[in-house]
Amino acid sequence: METKNIAITDDAYNLLKKRKKENESFSDVIRRITKKENIMKFAGAWSYMPDSEIKKIKRNISKLRNH
Secondary structure, eight states, X not given: OOOOOOOOOHXXXXXXXXXXXXXXXXXXXXXXXHOOOOGGGGTTXXXXXXXXXXXXXXHHHHHHHTO
């Protein structure tokens, strides 16, 4: 397999290192964290919650996005 050398800042390296699991290469980490998720796997995730709880969560998300 062909390899490439890239230069990253120390802070970026440290962030990547924190995400690295035992016996995982940095290439493996990059592949794992950049993999696109199928959003449909979350469908129905809140179906068990009462509407009042969902409204609270949505309000908190909105507050976080506006700050």
